[in-house]
Amino acid sequence: MTTLALSSAELPVFFEERHAALAARLTPEALAPLAGARDAAAVARCLGEPLGLYAHLVPEALGGARGVEESAPPSAADPTAIDVRALVLVREALGQVSPLADAIFAVQGLGSYPVVLAGSDAQRRAILPDVLSGRRVGAFALTEPEAGSDVASLRTEARREGDGWVLDGEKVLISNVPLADHLVVFARAVAAPGAGGAHGSGGAGRAAITAFLVDSGAPGVSSEPLPMSVPHPIGRVRFAGCRVPDSARLGEVGGGFKLAMQTLDAFRISVGAAANGMAARALREAIAHVTRRRQFGAPLSEQQMVRAYLAEMATELDAARLLVARAAHKRDTAAGAAARVSTEAAMAKMFATEAAQRIIDRAVQLHGGMGVVEGTEVERLYREIRPLRIYEGTTEIQKLIIAKGLLERAAAEPAADGRARGEAR
Missing domain, CATH: 1.10.540.10 (Acyl-CoA dehydrogenase/oxidase, N-terminal domain)
Structure with missing residues (x-):
């Protein structure tokens, strides 16, 4: 086997x-x-x-x-x-x-x-x-035409009416939409016109974001697939007067932003793992090709430049695996699901996806002209890897998360050092 x-x-x-x-x-x-x-x-x-x-x-x-x-x-x-x-x-x-x-x-x-x-x-x-x-497929409806990385600026509204809510707005680039039986929808909770109270009147910023569990076939919900460069079920969802009961709400009013971040924090590490899998396949394909393919009277694998590429690819893949495994281990052994390992997760996601893009690009280069022929394994991987550097937080957003974590730790260190010196005295 x-x-x-x-x-x-x-x-x-x-x-x-x-x-x-x-x-x-x-x-x-x-x-x-x-x-x-x-x-x-x-x-x-x-x-x-x-x-x-x-x-x-x-x-x-x-x-x-x-x-x-x-x-x-x-x-x-x-x-x-x-x-x-x-x-x-x-x-x-x-x-x-x-x-x-x-x-x-x-x-x-x-x-x-x-x-x-x-x-x-x-x-x-x-x-x-x-x-x-597998009888039910879900989707995570967060991204909007004007709210991607800036989640707090989403415009979809959930207006309180009677004992329920009315959803209006649009989500885009939502994976699994063509298959989804239910959607986890994030919207700004606003009060009914003329009403005050705990739900506020403007629903501005992340403090108003609330999550709802919505059936994809509910009245007022419409969707359409979006064609992609790779076979990927993704689409657009619109909500027009979609009425849901309060029992469809997930968590507290205003708790949606935290819920979205907790979900992404748990799964972001695994994006790096998927990238590692694609990179490993590309490396295996490259080794098989350069061992089999002969140029100038010898296998490509005997050329020094080819060997240098293989060495770089293997080293980057191992480094990415280490970062992903460290982040996953730390997440699993932390104190419960609420524990945040955001810095380590961001490092793993950023490095693994960027490294996989480089590894697969080199695999295409080593295949020569066949590397860009539609249907070859490395050509498919070249298209498949690109979205991973974007979804669940772009590489640029991961850099901001990493820097924020570093600065927060640095700010906490003087206080900890001061306490230690005081205890020593």
Whole structure:
């Protein structure tokens, strides 16, 4: 049986026995139904049943896979915690076999984890079992035409009317939209005209952002697919007088921004893992090509420049794997799902996606003219990797997050040093 290059084998210090067992199941043979598949709906179902991979998107306490170490302290026990290292392994494998399946899997997580974090018992019972089986597909409706990185500027409104809400606005570049059965929608909560009270009158800024669980077929909801350079189910959603009951709200009024950030913080690390999977596939394809291809009377692999490229590609991939594994391990062993590892997650996401772009670009270069022929593996990977540097926070946003974390730590160090000196005296 052939194997995939996964971090649990390369970096076992960051993983546990259950991760090795998961990796042993993520074989090319097991994932063969996904390889080359272009039917997004069929892929989405397959990820649920028979493969059972959606179990890693939901905590054990809510019917999914075990996500907290047996050796973890009691303070780390959290019924909403998911095993981020398991996500890393699944996305590494899917990135090598089927970037389409990886994209669907990731957004199924984004579209269900807010229900895990903030859903009522009724919402969880209604949504999560079908998410696990693949009978239900979710989407994460955050991005708007004028609100991408600047989440606080979103314009979709949720107007309070009677015992419910009316949604109006537009979301764009929302993955899984053509497949989605439900949407986690983020909107500015505003009071009904002439009303005051806790919901405010202007609904400005992140303090007003509220999340709602909306059926994709609800009256007032319309959607259309957006064509992409790669086979990726993505689209636009419009809300025009869409009425939902207050029971559709996820969490508190004004709690949507925090909920969105908690969700992204959990899944951002795994974006780097998907990039690592694609890069590993590109490196494998490049090695096979330069070993087989002969130029000037010898295999390409004997040329010094080719060997230098391979050395750079392998080193960058290992560095990216280390950053992703470190961030995932720190997230899993921190005190619960609310613990933030934003700086480490941003480093992992930024470096891994940027490195994968360079690795795949070199693989294309090593293939020569065949590297840009439509349908070749490295040409497909070249198109597939590009969106990862944008979604779940662009590279530029990751740099801001990293710098903010560094500065906050630096500001805290003098106070800590002062306390230590005082205790020493």
